[in-house]
Every structure is written in structure tokens, then in C-alpha cells.
Amino acid sequence: MSGSSVNGEGIGARALRKEDARHLHGRGQFVGDLAMAGLQDVAFLRSPVAHAVILSRSKPSRSDGAIFFHDDLTGALPIVTRSSIPGYKVSDYPVLARERVRFVGEPVAMCVAASRALAEDLTETIDVQYDELPAIMSCDSGRAAGAALLHPQWGDNLFLETSFDSGLDPAVADAPIKVELDISTARQTMHPLEGKGVVAHWDHRAAQLVVHTSTQVPHLIRAGLAECLGLPQAMVRIIAPDVGGGFGYKCLLQPEEVAVAWLALSYKTPFRWIEDRREHLVAGANARQHQYHIKAYADQQGRLLGMDAEVSVDVGAYSVWPFTACLEAAQAGGNLPGPYHLTAYRVQTYSVATNKPPFAPYRGVARPGVCFAMEQVIDAIAKAVGREAWEVRAENLVPGSAMPYTNITNKHYDSGDYPAALLSAKEMIGLDAFRAGARRDARGRYLGIGFASYTEQSAHGTKVFAAWGLPFVPGYDQAFVKLTPDGALEVRSGIHTIGQGLETTLAQVACEVTGVPLRDIRVTLGDTATTPFSTGAYASRGIVMAGGAVGRAGEVVASRIKAIAAHLLQVAPDAVTFRDGRIYAGNASLSYADVGRAWYFRPEQLPEDVDRGGLEATEGYKPDVDGGLFSYASHAVQVAVDAETGLVEILDYVIVEDCGRMVNPMIVEGQTYGGAAQGVGTALFEESPYDANGQPLASTLIDYLLPGPVELPKFRIAHRETLSPYTKFGIKGVGEGGAIAPPAAIINAINDALAPLHAQVRDAPASPKRVLAAIEAAKGHVGALAGADA
Amino acid sequence: MKPAAFDYVRVRSVREAVDLLAAKDDAKILAGGQSLTPMLNLRLARSQLLIDIKRAEGLRSLAADDSVVAIGVGWTHAEIEDGVFEDPTRGLMRHVARGIAYRAVRNRGTIGGSLAHADPAADWVSTMAVLGATLVCEGAGGKRRHVAADSFLQGAFLTQLASDEVLVAVEVPRLSAQARWGYYKICRKAGEFAHALGAVIHDPARNICRIVVGATDGPPKLLPGTAAALAADPMSEALDGLDQEIIAALPEHEPAARRLHATAVRRAIAAMSTRMDH
Incomplete structure (x- = not known):
């Protein structure tokens, strides 16, 4: 387990976060905090209809320079996300709507004024005439014969259709157990505390367009924005200041971002757009909406023999850049088998274009959906064979002895003991005692326990992204490490911290390899002008990739520190060690400043063969196996279900997780708490419904419910620590995992609780309405069973 | 999400507010602003003139006698929650105040603002109805009109207030020492507006025995039949006629919604107590 750590603050230490002081005192610097002389605010007129041809648009006379339509944005190209996957259809996502609008909230015009309120006033002076078309509001209607087409040149509404078949038929021909389930998850939005925001200006001295934007991926945005504006990348600088959460939304190049950058490029003065919560709810960050039809086959023990699945993802009107409209379905099909040993599998996926905002990868990317589906399958099989759900899970999980293990969709599970995590979770939640106790509490509520197990593919790199055919493929992440003349350490990485504590954990890695005390290490991130290249923070890759790169660069600098120190101390370099924030050879010691001073200011003290690279280095890193490292966990939850109100209360929640070597266990726990809270949102609260005409029905937080502190349980976390054989320090990623299992574990607990009523909920969120409807439906179905405990 | 331009006046007296209301067609009264300002920001509500009555004289008054306490409309939910003045309802009002939205909202939101805004799901709407309170409205020339709280709402966001009247006080009858009350609302999360609400004293x-079903699509509804049954047999929690009375009271509601409202009322009755904290 963790614990070894240089100075007690290197890898494995529960070090306090370096970034917390400024955030806790409200002194962070977010895009919205930036002030510039002459800054003008931008507001967008957004489409009030879901699907229409624009017949006409007009603005008041003398509004040039204040109101912009598509054709006014000379030189701005649409956002086009190509993919090399065969059959993938490309959508042009214009920065402002051109001849058509395809979702409510799509930007139609851009208005500029001295304040946001005045800019919003301008939006009311614009007249746009629409000729409405039928709105496609579900996967089923999008795939129906004769459906209205979003992109007429396609001939259908499918961004992509994929299929995979390992040869299912022989395995299932005479399977004794068959279960068949229809499962769905609702459309959600992501809700980082800070929404999207952009401030762009022209830097006359550098002759650069400088875009401060709330992003997870500054170096990618530089490439994407340069392409849309037709600029050389050297003319674009992206600065991501403090970012108040991202969750995937802030990986995207947004039309608003391009439009505001275009203003700064065209007028050479500063412009700002700050997304408000309503824009976020109506026009941004859509995610999660999956539909499954699954047939699973098992033996009498509940061992899986095969699975046949159809997955539809409602991906909205356009493909996001850079992750395409197909990442979600590709992930869903590939990850559905989860942590289980499965030998026969067939899956068909559909990425359906609908008149909703574009679908974006959200923390967990497809896996909350697949886990929700797969874990219900496991529970359904358990019910069919009359065993406890955890037993059937244990029966099917890939055992530790099989590691490393390549699953049926060619995912390579690097290390871990999946059944051990499940058994720990079962003990921690107290299943045996629960089964021996009452099924209802003093208030008459029904009690149940549910489990969910998953793998979290993290830091998936070159091999995976190349196969997905994305516009970019991540390779080596680079980091820069430098010892300063006064003995401090500068660390620079092109990744960004969006709340996950990388200013601390990257410093811990640097501390581990150089011995420089944590307080003397400064981490700089998020600015394309001052950091080496990284594709950024997504896919639970930050600490694996940037951590690996900082480790590499740090080791190079450490060896050069040792060479100089050895010369100063008159010993061989391998006699030099780092300890307690100093550099030792036997009892003699130097400070880091002694070495720094020698290199920078007292070159007469240096050895003749000193490395001319000095005390700084940039190194690149990717894991030996770049198909992803697999963290995993089992969650177990106890709920109480009020059968009269449909309300669900979480009584206890345990998480047993393994993300390899933990650089900072406290940060792992923080990530897990936050992810699990979002998972509770998916499970019980969050939903973006639309009416048949495509009008969003949840456009404020009155209607879109986010879980708050009162609704969340105290998550009890236990760690396992199985190192990855493929990464530096044995690290795996952990940023997304917490969000994956809660919907599955909670739905299974609800269905366990409702078993006496024979009611089953299959769709998320398990809102009171759905729970009550399931209970009512069961009354109909099992009317003959009157006298049961109902 | 920024409001369209409006003028703002902070009035010193109710008379001044009434005069401004009479002079301007779409003037609106601003009290705590916890409902109105979000609607202005969303541009769902618009007004040329906001008349801020928070500092108007006499609206943070208290006038008590043996049977009634007249509470000025300017008191905040938080002040009621904190017991800044004596609760004439033996804890019901403090209990209700504590469950309104979040503390940040309670710090600014006022009892009068909430009643005048007339959201059917707002707590004070049902609470004042079940208490049999009287609302005091002041119009032109200082003329005062008394309206029973249980008939104040004419529909969702629609009250008996005339366009030039200001709600100035709530006359709350005192509960006796033997009085029991119950209050139950069904929400998906803390601070959310209720989906169904039951209140009983x-x-x-x-x-007096009164039962109200609230958070409906319109005004709160009294359930006199169930109340009479309860008064006749105070220990009874098996109220056979409740479901039928709810159906009659809420004919437009879906069966599932009616069941939810019946549950809220049943639980309010079951929770009846003379204590505050239940």
C-alpha cells in the first residue's frame, strides 16, 4: 500500500492541496474574474424552435458591429469533426446557424454591447422567421421509416451504425436461462460549478489572438480554433485560467468560443461570453441518454454464456469537436461486458441524430450507462437462478488469477482482483445481517441492497483513439521540470487542472523523484505559451500521463542535480541521495540552492563534463501499453423506498476501489466522492425532458434537480492498491470512476427493496414518478398474487 | 439571464407604494425578491418599475392581542424560523419557515412577498389557509380590506389583491395550549417546492379543526369532511373519507397526483403533535 514518500510528501502522501488556499478564500481567477479595458459582452440569440428552415433574418439598421448573423462572420468556418471510422457521417456545425436550425438553443445571432444585459436587449431587436420542420426527439423516431432528416444529404439520421459479433448463436442455443431487458438512461447536462466562459483579445505585441477560455484541453483548442479561423497556430494563444469543473463539457470546441474569438480577431478589442445556467441547461453539455435492448444467456449457476445487445445513443444534432458524435456508442458497445468474463457477445450500436443539443462525453463516458444496463442484467440473472446478486457477480467477474486479461472486445485488463473488491463491499455494507433483518423500516419503507461492479478504462491512448478515428490521437504527454537558482522547482505541463488537484499531485511526483520539498515546487498549467504539449485533461489520464511525464523529466533533472552535487561534494554521483529536502553524500550535505547557484551563477564550480542541458528538461511519456489502464471498483448501497411517495433515501453507501498506486489518497477520495455524487444525480434526480416539439422542459434548476448535500450519503471508501504493470509508478486513472456505478447500484437496491411488491424500475433516473409507476404496474401484473406483502 | 431595464424606487410608506402602483400600469412590488428577481432575470417577468417596500414604514410591525397576532409582511422567513418574535401558532410557523427553500433564500424572502406571489406550492399559502388567517390589503387613500387567507388565491399566481393594493399584514389567530398541528410536504430534495402538501390544526x-391540501395546481383546498371526522375522533388516523374528499377537491388532478396529495394529508395528520420539532 501507499505510504512510501519522500519527505513524507511525495507519492502516496495525504498532502494538503496547494490550490486550496486561493479557492477557499475566493481568490481563484476564473474567466469571469478577468477584467480588461474596453471589454464588451456577448449574448447569443438562440433558436426558439427545434427544427426549422430559416426563411429570413433581419436586424435594425445601424447595428453593424453589434449584431452578427452567420454571413457576417467572414472567414469563420463551421466546426467539422471528421472520423476515419467507415460509415461515419460528417455534420457541419456552423458557428451561427446558416440555413437551418436543428435544436432549441442553437446560436442564430451574436450580439455585442457594453454589458450582458444590454447585449440581451439587442437579441430582442432581431427578427427571424422560421419554417418549422418535424422535430426528431428520440432514437426510435429518428430511425423510423420516413423520418424527417436533420442532415438531408445523409439519407437517414444515423451518424454511425456499428456491429460486433463474436459468434453468439452456438453458445446460446440451449442456454437454460434467458433474460431480456429494456433499459434507458435520461438525457442530462453536466453542471460544473463554473459554466463555459471565454474572454478573447488581440495581443498587439505578440501579434497573437489570446483566448482565455474555461477548458480542459488548451492545446487542442488552439489547434481547433486556429482551423476554424483559418489562422496559423502560432498566432493563437490559449490560456485556461482557474477552471471550475469540466466533466468533459470543457473538452469541446464550442461555437460560442469560435464566435467570440472571431470578434477579437476582427476588431482587435476584448470580448467576453459567460455561459449562464439557462444556456447550459438548454444549449450545452448534453449527455448520458442511452437506450438498451439486451438478451442475456446464462447457465443454472448464473454464469454468463452470451449476450446480445442493441444500444442506441441520442447524440443530438451535431458532432462535437474533437470527440465526434460516435465516441459514446463506440464506448458503450465496447465496454458493455464490463468486468465480466464473457465468451459470446453480439452488439449493434446506433448513434442517432436528433433535434437536441450535441452530445458530449461526460465523466464516465458511456460507462455509467453500460454499467447501469449490465448490472441490471446480472441482477436479473440472479433472480432467474434464485441466487444472491453478489454471488452471480462473483461467479462472472474476471478473477485476479486471470490478470492480465484480454476481454471479448479486446480490452486489456492490466491488473487487479475484481472479486475481492466485491466481497469487501459486501462485507462493508453488511449484507448478511441485512438479510437476517426486517425488509421494512419503522416508517414502513421498503429496504434493499444493491451492488454494482465496473472497470474504468483510464488514460487510454494512441491505440484506442486511433481505432476510434478521432481528429487527434494522443501520444506522448510532455512535461518540463527546472531547478531554479535558489533551489526551487518549476514544473510545467500542458494538461490542465479543473478541480482534480493536479497542482498538488504533479508536485508530489516531482518531489518524489527530485527530493525538492513540496512547498518549493510550483506547477504551471493551462497556457499554450508557457507549457509543453499535452492533449489535455480527459479520459482519467492526467496523473498517468502528466504524472509520468513529470516523473521522467524530474528524473533527468535529478540526475543532473546529482552530477553537480557529486562534484561539489567530491564523491561519485551514485553516492548522492536526496533526504529531508537536502542533498546528501554520507554526512555531508548541500541545499538545492547550492546546486542551482553553481549551475546558473558559479559555473567555475561545475564539473568539466557537466550536461549542457542544465537543470531543466522536457520529457515525453506514455505507458508501455497504451490501450488504457483499468481501474475498478465495487459499490454497494442500502436504500429505503417509500412506496407511497416513490421517494428513495440512500441509507448507506460503500465503495471499494482500486486505481493502482495512489499519488494522494485524499485526492483519490475527493474524486470518488464527487463522481459518486454525480452518479447519485444520474440515479435519482437529473433529467432533461423535452416535449414532442423539441422544447426543453427543464430550463432552470427548479426543474432540473441536482443532488445537494442533504440528498447525498456519507460515502464510505476502502482502497485496494494493485499497481499497473505498464505505467510509471504503477498509477492508473481515477477521475471518472465514482460516477460510473451509482446509477446501477442504486437501481439494483431499489429493485431489491421493491421485490416484495414485484415491482421493477429499469430506467434512470428512478424518480418518484417512475418508482410509483412501477409499483402501480406491478399491482396490475400480480393482481392474482393478492395477499403478497403489498 | 439579465433583466430588461427597469426603474427602481424604494418607498418609505405603503401610501407611496399604492400611489405608484396606481400611476404605472406594469409596476410591481418588490419585497424579498426571491421569486420576482429570478423571473426578471429570465425575462419571464417584466416591469417598468419595481417598488421596493422592504424599508416601508409599518411593514415590520407586530400587533398582538389575546386572540390574534397581526404580523407585518416584511418579516423574513429566517426571522420567523429563528423565533425573532413570538410564534402565535405554537411552533407551526417556525417549523414551516425552517423548511422553506434554503437559508440564503430565507434570509431575504418575506412572508408577505411569498403570499402575494401566490405560488400554489409556497408554504405560507397553505399554512395561512389552514390557520384561518386573515390578510390585510391596503389600497388608495389608506383604505384597508380584510381577506380570508383560504380564499386569497384565485388561481396559481393570482390573488384577490387589486392592482393598486399592497398586502400589508397577516392576522394569525393564536392556537391554544392544547392545539395540535401537523404539516407534511413531499419534496424530492431539500429546499424544493413541494409536490404535495398536507396541513392540519x-x-x-x-x-377548530382544519385540514388543507396544498401544492395543487391552484389554491389550497380545505377538507372539511375529513376535518369533522378528525374532530369527532381525534385519535383516529384511519380517515376513510379522505381519498374521496381529495378526489372531489382536486377533480383535475391525475390519479397519481391525488394519491400523493392524500399521502401528504394522511402523514400530516399522523404527525400531529403539540410540539414544535416533529
């Missing part, structure tokens, strides 16, 4: 000393 039983004060045998004053010969």
Missing part, C-alpha cells in the same frame, strides 16, 4: 379549546 386541531384546537379543541377553540373548537
Whole structure:
């Protein structure tokens, strides 16, 4: 387990976060905090209809320079996300709507004024005439014969259709157990505390367009924005200041971002757009909406023999850049088998274009959906064979002895003991005692326990992204490490911290390899002008990739520190060690400043063969196996279900997780708490419904419910620590995992609780309405069973 | 999400507010602003003129006698929650105040603002109805009109207030020491507006038993039949006629919604107590 750590603050230490002081005192610097002389605010007129041809648009006379339509944005190209996957259809996502609008909230015009309120006033002076078309509001209607087409040149509404078949038929021909389930998850939005925001200006001295934007991926945005504006990348600088959460939304190049950058490029003065919560709810960050039809086959023990699945993802009107409209379905099909040993599998996926905002990868990317589906399958099989759900899970999980293990969709599970995590979770939640106790509490509520197990593919790199055919493929992440003349350490990485504590954990890695005390290490991130290249923070890759790169660069600098120190101390370099924030050879010691001073200011003290690279280095890193490292966990939850109100209360929640070597266990726990809270949102609260005409029905937080502190349980976390054989320090990623299992574990607990009523909920969120409807439906179905405990 | 331009006046007296209301067609009264300002920001509500009555004289008054306490409309939910003045309802009002939205909202939101805004799901709407309170409205020339709280709402966001009247006080009858009350609302999360609400008071000393079903699509509804049954047999929690009375009271509601409202009322009755904290 963790614990070894240089100075007690290197890898494995529960070090306090370096970034917390400024955030806790409200002194962070977010895009919205930036002030510039002459800054003008931008507001967008957004489409009030879901699907229409624009017949006409007009603005008041003398509004040039204040109101912009598509054709006014000379030189701005649409956002086009190509993919090399065969059959993938490309959508042009214009920065402002051109001849058509395809979702409510799509930007139609851009208005500029001295304040946001005045800019919003301008939006009311614009007249746009629409000729409405039928709105496609579900996967089923999008795939129906004769459906209205979003992109007429396609001939259908499918961004992509994929299929995979390992040869299912022989395995299932005479399977004794068959279960068949229809499962769905609702459309959600992501809700980082800070929404999207952009401030762009022209830097006359550098002759650069400088875009401060709330992003997870500054170096990618530089490439994407340069392409849309037709600029050389050297003319674009992206600065991501403090970012108040991202969750995937802030990986995207947004039309608003391009439009505001275009203003700064065209007028050479500063412009700002700050997304408000309503824009976020109506026009941004859509995610999660999956539909499954699954047939699973098992033996009498509940061992899986095969699975046949159809997955539809409602991906909205356009493909996001850079992750395409197909990442979600590709992930869903590939990850559905989860942590289980499965030998026969067939899956068909559909990425359906609908008149909703574009679908974006959200923390967990497809896996909350697949886990929700797969874990219900496991529970359904358990019910069919009359065993406890955890037993059937244990029966099917890939055992530790099989590691490393390549699953049926060619995912390579690097290390871990999946059944051990499940058994720990079962003990921690107290299943045996629960089964021996009452099924209802003093208030008459029904009690149940549910489990969910998953793998979290993290830091998936070159091999995976190349196969997905994305516009970019991540390779080596680079980091820069430098010892300063006064003995401090500068660390620079092109990744960004969006709340996950990388200013601390990257410093811990640097501390581990150089011995420089944590307080003397400064981490700089998020600015394309001052950091080496990284594709950024997504896919639970930050600490694996940037951590690996900082480790590499740090080791190079450490060896050069040792060479100089050895010369100063008159010993061989391998006699030099780092300890307690100093550099030792036997009892003699130097400070880091002694070495720094020698290199920078007292070159007469240096050895003749000193490395001319000095005390700084940039190194690149990717894991030996770049198909992803697999963290995993089992969650177990106890709920109480009020059968009269449909309300669900979480009584206890345990998480047993393994993300390899933990650089900072406290940060792992923080990530897990936050992810699990979002998972509770998916499970019980969050939903973006639309009416048949495509009008969003949840456009404020009155209607879109986010879980708050009162609704969340105290998550009890236990760690396992199985190192990855493929990464530096044995690290795996952990940023997304917490969000994956809660919907599955909670739905299974609800269905366990409702078993006496024979009611089953299959769709998320398990809102009171759905729970009550399931209970009512069961009354109909099992009317003959009157006298049961109902 | 920024409001369209409006003028703002902070008035010193109710008379001044009434005069401004009469002079301007779409003037609106601003009290705590916890409902109005979000609607202005969303541009769902618009007004040329906001008349801020928070500092107007006499709206943070208290006038008590043996049977009634007249509470000025300017008191905040938080002040009621904190017991800044005596609760004439033996804890019901403090209990209700504590469950309104979040503390940040309670710090600014006022009892009068909430009643005048007339959201059917707002707590004070049902609470004042079940208490049999009287609302005091002041119009032109200082003329005052008294309206029973249980008939104040004419529909969702629609009250008996005339366009030039300001709600100035709430006259709350005192509950006797033997009175029991119950209040139950069904919400998906803390601070959310209720999806269904039941409120009951039983004060045998004053010969009063009232039950209200609230958070409906319109005004809160009294359930006199169930109340009479409860008064006749105070220990009874098996109220056979409740479901039928709810159906009659809420004919437009879906069956599932009616069941939810019946559950809220049943639980309010079951929770009846003379204590505050339940």
C-alpha cells in the first residue's frame, strides 16, 4: 500500500492541496474574474424552435458591429469533426446557424454591447422567421421509416451504425436461462460549478489572438480554433485560467468560443461570453441518454454464456469537436461486458441524430450507462437462478488469477482482483445481517441492497483513439521540470487542472523523484505559451500521463542535480541521495540552492563534463501499453423506498476501489466522492425532458434537480492498491470512476427493496414518478398474487 | 439571464407604494425578491418599475392581542424560523419557515412577498389557509380590506389583491395550549417546492379543526369532511373519507397526483403533535 514518500510528501502522501488556499478564500481567477479595458459582452440569440428552415433574418439598421448573423462572420468556418471510422457521417456545425436550425438553443445571432444585459436587449431587436420542420426527439423516431432528416444529404439520421459479433448463436442455443431487458438512461447536462466562459483579445505585441477560455484541453483548442479561423497556430494563444469543473463539457470546441474569438480577431478589442445556467441547461453539455435492448444467456449457476445487445445513443444534432458524435456508442458497445468474463457477445450500436443539443462525453463516458444496463442484467440473472446478486457477480467477474486479461472486445485488463473488491463491499455494507433483518423500516419503507461492479478504462491512448478515428490521437504527454537558482522547482505541463488537484499531485511526483520539498515546487498549467504539449485533461489520464511525464523529466533533472552535487561534494554521483529536502553524500550535505547557484551563477564550480542541458528538461511519456489502464471498483448501497411517495433515501453507501498506486489518497477520495455524487444525480434526480416539439422542459434548476448535500450519503471508501504493470509508478486513472456505478447500484437496491411488491424500475433516473409507476404496474401484473406483502 | 431595464424606487410608506402602483400600469412590488428577481432575470417577468417596500414604514410591525397576532409582511422567513418574535401558532410557523427553500433564500424572502406571489406550492399559502388567517390589503387613500387567507388565491399566481393594493399584514389567530398541528410536504430534495402538501390544526379549546391540501395546481383546498371526522375522533388516523374528499377537491388532478396529495394529508395528520420539532 501507499505510504512510501519522500519527505513524507511525495507519492502516496495525504498532502494538503496547494490550490486550496486561493479557492477557499475566493481568490481563484476564473474567466469571469478577468477584467480588461474596453471589454464588451456577448449574448447569443438562440433558436426558439427545434427544427426549422430559416426563411429570413433581419436586424435594425445601424447595428453593424453589434449584431452578427452567420454571413457576417467572414472567414469563420463551421466546426467539422471528421472520423476515419467507415460509415461515419460528417455534420457541419456552423458557428451561427446558416440555413437551418436543428435544436432549441442553437446560436442564430451574436450580439455585442457594453454589458450582458444590454447585449440581451439587442437579441430582442432581431427578427427571424422560421419554417418549422418535424422535430426528431428520440432514437426510435429518428430511425423510423420516413423520418424527417436533420442532415438531408445523409439519407437517414444515423451518424454511425456499428456491429460486433463474436459468434453468439452456438453458445446460446440451449442456454437454460434467458433474460431480456429494456433499459434507458435520461438525457442530462453536466453542471460544473463554473459554466463555459471565454474572454478573447488581440495581443498587439505578440501579434497573437489570446483566448482565455474555461477548458480542459488548451492545446487542442488552439489547434481547433486556429482551423476554424483559418489562422496559423502560432498566432493563437490559449490560456485556461482557474477552471471550475469540466466533466468533459470543457473538452469541446464550442461555437460560442469560435464566435467570440472571431470578434477579437476582427476588431482587435476584448470580448467576453459567460455561459449562464439557462444556456447550459438548454444549449450545452448534453449527455448520458442511452437506450438498451439486451438478451442475456446464462447457465443454472448464473454464469454468463452470451449476450446480445442493441444500444442506441441520442447524440443530438451535431458532432462535437474533437470527440465526434460516435465516441459514446463506440464506448458503450465496447465496454458493455464490463468486468465480466464473457465468451459470446453480439452488439449493434446506433448513434442517432436528433433535434437536441450535441452530445458530449461526460465523466464516465458511456460507462455509467453500460454499467447501469449490465448490472441490471446480472441482477436479473440472479433472480432467474434464485441466487444472491453478489454471488452471480462473483461467479462472472474476471478473477485476479486471470490478470492480465484480454476481454471479448479486446480490452486489456492490466491488473487487479475484481472479486475481492466485491466481497469487501459486501462485507462493508453488511449484507448478511441485512438479510437476517426486517425488509421494512419503522416508517414502513421498503429496504434493499444493491451492488454494482465496473472497470474504468483510464488514460487510454494512441491505440484506442486511433481505432476510434478521432481528429487527434494522443501520444506522448510532455512535461518540463527546472531547478531554479535558489533551489526551487518549476514544473510545467500542458494538461490542465479543473478541480482534480493536479497542482498538488504533479508536485508530489516531482518531489518524489527530485527530493525538492513540496512547498518549493510550483506547477504551471493551462497556457499554450508557457507549457509543453499535452492533449489535455480527459479520459482519467492526467496523473498517468502528466504524472509520468513529470516523473521522467524530474528524473533527468535529478540526475543532473546529482552530477553537480557529486562534484561539489567530491564523491561519485551514485553516492548522492536526496533526504529531508537536502542533498546528501554520507554526512555531508548541500541545499538545492547550492546546486542551482553553481549551475546558473558559479559555473567555475561545475564539473568539466557537466550536461549542457542544465537543470531543466522536457520529457515525453506514455505507458508501455497504451490501450488504457483499468481501474475498478465495487459499490454497494442500502436504500429505503417509500412506496407511497416513490421517494428513495440512500441509507448507506460503500465503495471499494482500486486505481493502482495512489499519488494522494485524499485526492483519490475527493474524486470518488464527487463522481459518486454525480452518479447519485444520474440515479435519482437529473433529467432533461423535452416535449414532442423539441422544447426543453427543464430550463432552470427548479426543474432540473441536482443532488445537494442533504440528498447525498456519507460515502464510505476502502482502497485496494494493485499497481499497473505498464505505467510509471504503477498509477492508473481515477477521475471518472465514482460516477460510473451509482446509477446501477442504486437501481439494483431499489429493485431489491421493491421485490416484495414485484415491482421493477429499469430506467434512470428512478424518480418518484417512475418508482410509483412501477409499483402501480406491478399491482396490475400480480393482481392474482393478492395477499403478497403489498 | 439579465433583466430588461427597469426603474427602481424604494418607498418609505405603503401610501407611496399604492400611489405608484396606481400611476404605472406594469409596476410591481418588490419585497424579498426571491421569486420576482429570478423571473426578471429570465425575462419571464417584466416591469417598468419595481417598488421596493422592504424599508416601508409599518411593514415590520407586530400587533398582538389575546386572540390574534397581526404580523407585518416584511418579516423574513429566517426571522420567523429563528423565533425573532413570538410564534402565535405554537411552533407551526417556525417549523414551516425552517423548511422553506434554503437559508440564503430565507434570509431575504418575506412572508408577505411569498403570499402575494401566490405560488400554489409556497408554504405560507397553505399554512395561512389552514390557520384561518386573515390578510390585510391596503389600497388608495389608506383604505384597508380584510381577506380570508383560504380564499386569497384565485388561481396559481393570482390573488384577490387589486392592482393598486399592497398586502400589508397577516392576522394569525393564536392556537391554544392544547392545539395540535401537523404539516407534511413531499419534496424530492431539500429546499424544493413541494409536490404535495398536507396541513392540519386541531384546537379543541377553540373548537377548530382544519385540514388543507396544498401544492395543487391552484389554491389550497380545505377538507372539511375529513376535518369533522378528525374532530369527532381525534385519535383516529384511519380517515376513510379522505381519498374521496381529495378526489372531489382536486377533480383535475391525475390519479397519481391525488394519491400523493392524500399521502401528504394522511402523514400530516399522523404527525400531529403539540410540539414544535416533529
